Each structure stands twice: as structure tokens, then as C-alpha cells.
Amino acid sequence: MIELQGLDKRYGEAYAVQDLNLTFPEGAVTALLGPSGCGKTTTLRMINRLTEPSAGRILLGGQDTRALRPETLRRGIGYVIQQIGLFPHLTVAQNVATVPELLGKGRRDTARRVDELLELVGLDPALYRAKRPGELSGGQAQRVGVARALAADPPVLLMDEPFGALDPLARDALQDAFREIQRRLGKTVVLVTHDIDEALRLGDRIALMQGGRLAQFGTPGDLIHRPASGFVRQFLGEDAALRQLAGRQAAEFARPGDPAGLPTIEASLDARSALGVMLREGRDRLAVTREGVPLGVLSWADLRAAEAGA
Numbered sequence: 001m002i003e004l005q006g007l008d009k010r011y012g013e014a015y016a017v018q019d020l021n022l023t024f025p026e027g028a029v030t031a032l033l034g035p036s037g038c039g040k041t042t043t044l045r046m047i048n049r050l051t052e053p054s055a056g057r058i059l060l061g062g063q064d065t066r067a068l069r070p071e072t073l074r075r076g077i078g079y080v081i082q083q084i085g086l087f088p089h090l091t092v093a094q095n096v097a098t099v100p101e102l103l104g105k106g107r108r109d110t111a112r113r114v115d116e117l118l119e120l121v122g123l124d125p126a127l128y129r130a131k132r133p134g135e136l137s138g139g140q141a142q143r144v145g146v147a148r149a150l151a152a153d154p155p156v157l158l159m160d161e162p163f164g165a166l167d168p169l170a171r172d173a174l175q176d177a178f179r180e181i182q183r184r185l186g187k188t189v190v191l192v193t194h195d196i197d198e199a200l201r202l203g204d205r206i207a208l209m210q211g212g213r214l215a216q217f218g219t220p221g222d223l224i225h226r227p228a229s230g231f232v233r234q235f236l237g238e239d240a241a242l243r244q245l246a247g248r249q250a251a252e253f254a255r256p257g258d259p260a261g262l263p264t265i266e267a268s269l270d271a272r273s274a275l276g277v278m279l280r281e282g283r284d285r286l287a288v289t290r291e292g293v294p295l296g297v298l299s300w301a302d303l304r305a306a307e308a309g310a
């Protein structure tokens with residue numbers, strides 16, 4: 001758990017962040033969302049002390065981060081940024097293994113850990129471990145960056161626009177991979193983004209900032225259906241509810257039930273498209289399968305309830 005208490009960051013007379021009080025829940029993804037210049041990156045960098053607050057404090061697992069040496073603090077915090085800065089002259093495997101925790105380990109342990117991490121982020125170790133960063137696409141390089149951030153198995157992961165520089169296809173693929181990784185690892189993640197769809201898709205919680213202050217903190221449904229101000233409503237936009245469905249997979253809505261005779265959809269289909277299938281087929285229930293294995297039944301009522309924020 002990360003707690004920000006009365007956090008300020010001033011540059012001269014101007015506040016980049018002002019009186020921010022916010023708790024990032026453990027094991028969940030919190031999207032730090034807001035327009036350009038609202039203080040997202042400054043907030044993130046105060047958590048790992050790349051930027052020092054002007055006032056207030058930050059508690060990590062109940063401990064004031066000022067009581068820790070910055071290097072010690074950062075050992076428990078993975079950091080992924082848009083410009084990942086892989087070392088161009090090192091191989092992919094060497095790049096992932098540059099984390100201090102791995103440097104002291106035997107060569108075989110390190111190689112095994114590197115392979116595990118590459119697999120986790122969806123890169124076949126046999127194909128990629130010996131490549132150099134220059135031979136990778138943007139999406140692949142970003143996956144290596146995520147693998148490196150996870151190498152020390154930190155409980156906390158800070159991510160600053162990690163998918164921002166990718167084309168839409170690569171971004172979708174990496175967002176899916178990230179969601180899958182997070183489902184398995186359950187890290188406490190703070191994800192800076194100005195992309196509403198990304199926040200709706202990946203955030204268990206959203207902290208929306210405006211001019212250095214917190215505009216609203218809640219679940220995506222809270223912000224969509226119970227906006228705290230006109231700014232929140234306007235920022236999310238009219239069609240946020242439908243867009244939120246587009247970011248959720250049919251699998252999330254599958255419940256136990258009899259699939260006999262129902263049209264079938266794949267678990268990874270997004271929930272908005274599943275609604276489309278129901279309309280087209282004139283059915284109010286669909287069977288959901290994952291690679292041929294039945295997962296359950298998806299109902300119109302559940303999708304509409306999700307859209308309405310129930």
C-alpha cells in the first residue's frame with residue numbers, strides 16, 4: 001500500500017502537485033490519469049524519490065519513504081518508462097540481468113530467471129535472449145523493459161506512459177500481456193497515462209488529477225456513473241460507459257450455466273463486441289469458451305448492468 005499524505009511539489013511559486021492525499025491499494029492497478037501538465041509524472045517520481053516533495057509525506061507499507069536510502073527504496077520498486085533506455089551494446093538477456101539482485105547470483109540461476117521473465121512478457125527466450133535492442137520492434141523493446149522492471153520481483157511497479165510510444169496494435173497486445181501478467185503477479189501498480197481508454201482498461205482504480213490536485217479517486221464505474229464534478233464528466237466523455245465495456249473481456253462476465261444451443265464466443269472477445277453479437281443474433285445469452293473449453297454463459301442483463309454501473 002502506498003499512501004500520499006498532504007503532498008506538495010512546488011517549483012518557485014508554482015505548484016506542480018498540491019495537497020495530494022491518496023492511497024494506492026495493495027495488489028491493484030491504479031491509473032493516474034489527467035491532462036498534460038496536471039502533475040502525474042511528478043507524483044510518480046516522488047514515490048521512488050527521483051523527485052523530492054516540498055511538503056507532505058509518502059508511506060510505503062506504513063513506512064515513511066524518507067527513512068530509507070533512495071537506493072534501498074528503489075530496490076522494492078520497479079520502474080517502467082516510455083523511453084526504456086535499454087543498453088544498445090548488450091543482449092536482451094544481459095539487459096534484463098542488469099538488476100543488482102541478479103548480478104550477485106550464479107550464472108545458471110540468472111539465465112533461468114531471465115528466461116522465466118522473457119516468457120512472462122511473451123518473448124520466446126530461445127528467439128530473443130541473444131538479440132540486441134536495435135533488432136527489436138518498439139513493442140518488443142518495451143516488453144524487455146517490463147521484464148527488467150520485474151527482475152527483482154518488486155512488490156511495487158511504477159509505470160509512466162509505458163505503452164505511449166507504440167502503434168495501436170502493439171499497444172493493444174502489450175496491454176493484454178500486462179493484464180495477464182498482473183493477474184498472475186498481483187503487484188501494486190501505479191500507471192501514469194493521459195489515455196482514458198487505457199485507464200478504463202487497465203485500472204482497478206483511477207485517480208484523476210486536475211492542476212496538481214486530485215479531481216476524483218474511485219473505480220472506473222465510480223468516475224463514469226458518479227462523477228464528482230463537471231471536469232470529471234467532461235474528461236471521461238459521453239460514451240465512457242460503452243468504451244469501458246470495450247476494454248473488458250467477455251470472460252469476466254461468464255457465469256456458470258447451460259451453454260447448450262447458444263451461439264459461442266471466444267473468452268478474449270471484448271464485452272462491447274459481445275453485446276453486438278447478441279444484437280445481431282437476437283439472443284440474450286451467449287456461451288463463452290477459451291480455446292474450445294467452455295467457461296460459462298454471458299447474459300445481456302449482466303452486460304447492461306455493467307454498462308449502467310451496477
Ligand SMILES: Nc1ncnc2c1ncn2[C@@H]1O[C@H](COP(=O)(O)OP(=O)(O)OP(=O)(O)O)[C@@H](O)[C@H]1O
Pocket residue numbers: 011015016034035036037038039040041042043194
Ligand atoms: N523540473 C521542473 N521544473 C519546473 N517545473 C516543472 C518541473 N517538472 C515539472 N514541472 C511542471 O510541473 C507541472 C506538472 O508536470 P508533470 O510532468 O508532473 O505533468 P504530467 O501530468 O505528467 O504531464 P504530461 O502528461 O504532459 O507528462 C507542469 O506544469 C510542469 O511544467
